[in-house]
Amino acid sequence: MSLKSKSISSKSSLNEDERLKKISPLRVLLNRPELGALGGSILVFIFFGIVAGDTGMFSAYGMLNFLDVSANLGIIAIAAAMLMIGGEFDLSIGSMIGFAGICIAIPAIYWGWPLWMSIVFAFAMAVLVGYFNGIMVVKTGLPSFIVTLAMLFILRGLTLAITRLITGRTQVPGLRVLIEDDPLAWLFATDTFKWLFTWLGSLKLIELRTDGTPLATGIPPSVIWFIALTLFATWILMKTRYGNWIFASGGDKVGATNVGVPVGRVKISLFIGTAVASTIFACIQVLDAGSADTMRGTLKELEAIAAAVVGGCLLTGGYGSAIGAAFGAIIFGTVSMGIFYTDVDTDWFKVFLGAMMLIAVVFNNYIRKKVTETK
Amino acid sequence: MSDYLVQFNNISKFFGKVIALKDVTMRLKKGEIMCLLGDNGAGKSTLIKTLAGVHKPDEGEIIFEDNKIVFDSPKDALDIGIGTVYQDLALVPLMSVTRNFFMGREPQKGIPFLKTFDVEKANKIAADRMGQIGIDVRDPSQAVGTMSGGERQCLAISRAIYFGAKVLVLDEPTSALGVHQASMVLKYIVKAASEGLAVILITHNVHHAYPVGNSFTVLNRGKSMGTFQKKDISREKLLSMMAGGEELDKLEVELQEMDRIHNKN
Numbered sequence: 027m028s029l030k031s032k033s034i035s036s037k038s039s040l041n042e043d044e045r046l047k048k049i050s051p052l053r054v055l056l057n058r059p060e061l062g063a064l065g066g067s068i069l070v071f072i073f074f075g076i077v078a079g080d081t082g083m084f085s086a087y088g089m090l091n092f093l094d095v096s097a098n099l100g101i102i103a104i105a106a107a108m109l110m111i112g113g114e115f116d117l118s119i120g121s122m123i124g125f126a127g128i129c130i131a132i133p134a135i136y137w138g139w140p141l142w143m144s145i146v147f148a149f150a151m152a153v154l155v156g157y158f159n160g161i162m163v164v165k166t167g168l169p170s171f172i173v174t175l176a177m178l179f180i181l182r183g184l185t186l187a188i189t190r191l192i193t194g195r196t197q198v199p200g201l202r203v204l205i206e207d208d209p210l211a212w213l214f215a216t217d218t219f220k221w222l223f224t225w226l227g228s229l230k231l232i233e234l235r236t237d238g239t240p241l242a243t244g245i246p247p248s249v250i251w252f253i254a255l256t257l258f259a260t261w262i263l264m265k266t267r268y269g270n271w272i273f274a275s276g277g278d279k280v281g282a283t284n285v286g287v288p289v290g291r292v293k294i295s296l297f298i299g300t301a302v303a304s305t306i307f308a309c310i311q312v313l314d315a316g317s318a319d320t321m322r323g324t325l326k327e328l329e330a331i332a333a334a335v336v337g338g339c340l341l342t343g344g345y346g347s348a349i350g351a352a353f354g355a356i357i358f359g360t361v362s363m364g365i366f367y368t369d370v371d372t373d374w375f376k377v378f379l380g381a382m383m384l385i386a387v388v389f390n391n392y393i394r395k396k397v398t399e400t401k
Numbered sequence: 402m403s404d405y406l407v408q409f410n411n412i413s414k415f416f417g418k419v420i421a422l423k424d425v426t427m428r429l430k431k432g433e434i435m436c437l438l439g440d441n442g443a444g445k446s447t448l449i450k451t452l453a454g455v456h457k458p459d460e461g462e463i464i465f466e467d468n469k470i471v472f473d474s475p476k477d478a479l480d481i482g483i484g485t486v487y488q489d490l491a492l493v494p495l496m497s498v499t500r501n502f503f504m505g506r507e508p509q510k511g512i513p514f515l516k517t518f519d520v521e522k523a524n525k526i527a528a529d530r531m532g533q534i535g536i537d538v539r540d541p542s543q544a545v546g547t548m549s550g551g552e553r554q555c556l557a558i559s560r561a562i563y564f565g566a567k568v569l570v571l572d573e574p575t576s577a578l579g580v581h582q583a584s585m586v587l588k589y590i591v592k593a594a595s596e597g598l599a600v601i602l603i604t605h606n607v608h609h610a611y612p613v614g615n616s617f618t619v620l621n622r623g624k625s626m627g628t629f630q631k632k633d634i635s636r637e638k639l640l641s642m643m644a645g646g647e648e649l650d651k652l653e654v655e656l657q658e659m660d661r662i663h664n665k666n
Contacts, residue, residue: 264520265517265518265520266516266517266518267507267509267516267518269518270496270500270503270504270507270518271505273493273495273496273500274493274496274500274504274505277493277494277495277496278489278491278492278493280489280491281489281490281491281492281493281504282491282493282504282505284475284487284491285491285504285505285506285560286476286479286505286506287504287505340495344493344495344496345495394495
């Protein structure tokens with residue numbers, strides 16, 4: 027026996043030498059899913075720094091502008107990324123945004139509910155929709171692509187039909203007056219760090235309006251939610267048992283089930299996650315605009331998935347990161363706003379979006395091959 | 402107290418009219434490696450699933466440490482110490498060694514509701530365990546996909562042992578492996594048995610089974626053709642007992658016949 031184990035260990039030390047030669051620090055870094063998106067973000071910033079450095083894009087006001095857009099997309103992209111790591115898609119994100127919007131607006135405006143109650147109602151509906159998506163996928167075994175595509179149409183249709191039925195229109199305005207003194211709405215409608223901007227303004231370090239108040243008044247709520255959700259999602263994925271279950275459920279459903287991971291429960295909770303994130307998105311938008319629109323959120327599901335993919339999520343599940351998706355969202359948000367500061371026609375944004383996605387998918391595919399390469 | 406750690410007595414399993422298993426009996430002592438041999442379709446998979454608690458036997462009894470046991474789910478089998486390593490290994494190639502090792506049973510630390518996955522502890526245990534079987538995991542956060550087939554098999558077995566398996570059920574652990582990798586896995590199986598585990602090794606490869614097995618049960622068309630101690634049976638006899646054996650004999654005769662005719666001309 028001792029002779030046998032000796033021969034094993036001598037062989038393995040030989041193996042180790044081979045490995046040491048093969049893995050360079052660069053390769054270790056390359057194995058991180060968020061690397062592509064991080065590199066992409068840096069490139070995007072360098073590009074606009076050169077092209078649009080003197081246009082006001084990187085003034086406090088300009089930066090908050092593109093950060094706000096990035097953050098809004100990021101909120102749903104992170105939830106979409108977690109679901110993708112868990113091996114499923116949610117195409118109903120965009121429709122859920124519209125649906126959540128009218129779930130807040132109609133009760134608040136037409137039924138006289140207090141705003142906080144409408145917000146709670148919208149989140150309750152989100153949990154229901156997410157649960158329904160999840161249970162359909164888990165129980166029927168159908169691809170989530172189909173189930174949530176159906177939900178995309180159902181929710182958008184419901185949103186339009188209900189709104190028109192109750193209000194006779196497709197828009198519900200008049201929310202802004204309700205925000206003040208509401209015990210819940212401030213969570214989605216308050217600019218923070220105002221004192222910082224006032225102070226910076228008083229030092230004339232940032233742009234001022236003609237009346238002397240700073241042009242950028244504070245950090246928008248979307249950015250705070252975005253940062254908080256990125257940290258929370260990363261903590262879950264990397265540091266909790268549930269995070270490991272998400273990777274396992276997406277990586278190998280059967281294997282995970284065999285070792286006792288409650289795959290069904292994990293997936294259902296992730297579907298609830300995307301619906302709830304859509305509702306956070308909707309709250310911020312509806313309260314910012316002061317109105318709900320039945321077409322809000324159209325195509326957002328695809329942008330969220332694109333950001334997650336650029337962020338390193340594999341379409342087949344089991345791999346990816348929340349930080350990557352956050353950087354994916356920053357890339358898209360920065361480019362979609364930054365393009366206004368350049369001479370380039372904004373029509374080119376979609377071309378860029380598509381090209382970025384293609385590059386990301388090819389890159390991710392290469393990474394996956396590297397990671398799973400058997401020696 | 403009988404000598405046996407686990408006994409599967411007269412197990413039968415029917416699917417509708419199909420008799421998948423009929424009166425299969427296997428008894429194992431601690432430290433024993435029993436090889437379950439059979440050709441494709443002999444009922445090996447059904448038997449494994451019955452041992453693992455996936456199927457309930459329609460007839461017969463399972464006795465573990467002198468207690469009669471009824472499994473309602475795979476979890477029951479795991480809880481009393483029957484660890485099954487399926488052919489697909491239940492490993493996720495994209496996940497790290499540690500994350501795979503503890504998949505579904507992650508050690509936690511911290512206060513309730515804010516419990517975290519104790520990655521440091523898990524890394525240490527995984528590296529230790531792999532080290533014990535001579536696989537030097539340089540970095541336990543490396544993806545399982547970078548490991549060889551043999552190493553993956555050893556990881557899956559090691560995981561089953563760590564989580565309290567007293568009886569290991571291994572489904573074709575060497576079928577997808579080359580000679581070197583297979584011998585690495587077989588060595589580990591022998592080592593595990595020498596530490597007191599009972600091992601049921603399911604295979605259709607007599608050449609892998611014969612060197613490591615203490616006893617051999619041959620399954621043919623859902624029935625056991627008996628259990629034989631190593632001293633009582635030769636490799637060739639075992640081979641011919643499997644359904645393929647007789648056919649190979651026939652084939653050999655036919656080939657000789659062809660050869661004879663060919664030489665005549």
